């Protein structure tokens with residue numbers, strides 16, 4: 001089996017010819033101390049932390065950064081002058097209260113992400129092929145734009161589909177462009193494959209949302225190939241960890257990000273145990289974060305991967321708490337092969353499932369996750385849109 005392309009990318013970025021655990025941790029330790037010195041010199045949000053640590057282990061005694069701190073003190077976390085900021089990503093908020101989360105990136109941050117994307121995508125995107133990108137396009141430095149640039153660098157052609165097209169428009173693109181590969185969220189991919197089982201797609205990288213087992217199995221059966229999951233977030237510069245041909249977890253961009261896993265009492269877990277993922281973005285140029293709690297549930301595999309790489313892997317990442325409900329629901333609902341997509345609302349009486357089906361004659365369960373269910377499904381048409389434009393969630397009934 002070939003060594004993960006990410007391993008080769010990391011060797012090139014760090015000007016080394018091998019990456020043992022000791023070498024990887026040495027890179028992390030140097031960058032962490034460099035970051036702490038930058039914070040002190042710039043008087044940044046983390047200026048009161050020690051200027052230097054004597055070992056990587058000491059990171060675990062530094063305080064955590066929470067989402068609410070990021071919302072309230074984001075400006076202080078910016079280490080560059082505003083003129084050097086290439087792109088700001090502001091989280092859409094549904095309510096009118098509270099501050100929005102804003103993340104800042106420099107041109108160097110975006111270039112690093114493109115280069116990481118190209119390395120990860122090179123496992124499945126080949127020169128001369130076409131890749132359909134169902135991710136948000138939002139102008140220079142946008143996620144879709146960064147992926148498209150990475151695909152161009154691999155000698156392939158990006159097909160920018162975005163996330164606002166109807167099924168009819170998406171099927172037209174599939175049919176007219178005949179892309180071999182797909183980059184996007186898992187459920188919209190399953191919807192497309194259920195609508196057009198014999199389409200041209202052969203391989204896919206999925207990201208931006210949790211991928212329930214049922215969805216993975218169904219998509220892999222359609223494609224006759226394994227899925228390449230990717231994990232990233234705005235906080236880690238969009239690109240974070242990507243699967244290698246061993247399909248045994250996602251190799252983390254460890255030269256740029258230090259990952260820790262902590263238990264419910266926020267103590268580090270033993271190697272290989274599950275808990276909350278905490279990240280420190282040691283390479284971030286514009287807005288580094290130290291011990292940021294992601295609220296994602298994962299575990300870290302540090303033993304050698306079957307591909308030969310010693311870069312740590314993240315096992316399946318799921319969301320914690322209330323947000324995990326929709327994944328459990330997806331696992332149940334998408335077992336029904338006629339379901340194209342749905343939106344779930346938690347009501348006083350139970351669950352309301354509204355969505356699209358293709359064909360008929362299937363039995364629908366009366367209860368899901370222990371709640372009684374009201375089903376409102378209509379036949380899918382070309383004018384329908386995916387039920388969630390971004391991450392899936394359980395809608396709360398408002399009165």
Ligand SMILES: [Zn+2]
Nearest residue numbers: 004244305307
């Ligand atoms: Zn591997």
